[in-house]
Amino acid sequence: MGPLMTNYSELFDLAGRRVLVVGAGSGIGRESALALAAHGAKVVCADRDAASAAATADLIGAAGEPAVLDVLDPNAVQAAAEQYADCAALVFTAATNVRKRIADYTLEEFDRVMNLNLRASFSLLQAFAPRMAANGGGSIIGFSSIRASVVEPGQSVYAASKAGLVQLARTAAAEFGPAGVRVNVIAPGVVETPLTAQIKDNPDWYGAYAAKSALGRWSRPEELAGAVVYLASDASTFVTGSVLTVDGGWTAVDGRFDPPA
Template sequence: MDYSKLFQFSDSRVLVIGAGSGIGRESAIALAAHGASVICADSDETTARATAALIGGAATPKVLDVLDHAAIRAAADEYSDVSALVFTAATNVRKRIVDYTMDEFDRVLNLNLRSSFALIQAFAPKMALRGGGSIIGFSSIRAFTVEPGQSVYAATKAGLVQLVRTAAAEFGPANVRVNVIAPGIVETPLTSQIKDDQEWYSAYAQKSALGRWSKPEELAGAVVYLASHASTFVTGSVLMVDGGWTAVDGRFDPPNS
């Protein structure tokens, strides 16, 4: 075993969906830094091109709407040779259950869970035919611990965990690995509502063992790991990258006895 090549992606192509900003952008940059040719996909052409430009010659921009099932299948045909698929696209509507409209329910469900199902359904068989690959989705701490106003988002993120576990079981014999990363609170456009409220922002910071929010680049290492040869026996797993949020119960330090 040549351990020096565990994180090398020479001659490998990877597809990052949601590469236009936040975690997706940093993941694309990190994978390219390890030698991968990266397809930077996003529904926004401008941001997809911007990320590809940051990376340079090893990157290709791609406009992809994951709510378009036909577009996903076309992308799976076009990029049937990718060794890894990363998808980060998600949305949230922070409302209590009684205030939710069914249109809002459908919007969150379709982007967070339906599109994830469609991506796995389209890409996993292609990877199986090529002898294997890695599929990496993004769940959340909200799959495991919730608060008021997070009902639908939390349900989709919990659903994604079980979807990935099932996909890992079904495609494992073909050497296709399927995992999710579960971030804590990350400074991305999705959390701008919280960042704009200092009391809310500070309360979240104190929930983690590290006492702060994470930056998008702090998730990129987990993506590289799950896409790499270093994780060839990891599938059906949830990799927590939450600063200890789900490990720590409470913020009070009892006095010494």
């Protein structure tokens, strides 16, 4: 008798699994929730805004469940982890940015960016990873950014928060890996979401970012959803502590000038 063959048709099958998406009310979070549901998952659509969470759950239908969650409240995060202790995967996309030069930043702005982008991520890991470990495993997926590795003026605190998230995820992967919990982050480039509306409103700025990617354009939120499904599914059972870059080649290409030869 030969070795057991893997049924590759089921690699991305999430049937029977519950996934919690934090930030599901809009943008990448909403598209991720829709994509996970399309592959069979029961999706808890969590967002600080109740109406947005409900709208995403309505788009999904019977497999969607809205939830109000303020990730800045550690008690609320712990309560969610208890309520959804059976989650097979956790996705969190919530983030904010204040674009200012270092000399112009206030400490209040520093705290606002760090609290949502890094402290809340820590709270989610601290609450959910031990429960997943007790259940025999799971997948945790955060959202970093190309700004974790390449920067520009005005991105200091945002970049620091996203770089911090990478190391936080790697450490969680080390600590919870023996219990079967995988922890990874996705690093998008520029995505057309409410967070980047300020740039889109400036044609020169928008065009410069489009030209920086190898594909010559911005990404759409739905183009991040495949990476989320991959990391939540059995297609990635040996992937942990990784940064999955989805940036259209931005960080690969030194593209400020196209030489003649």
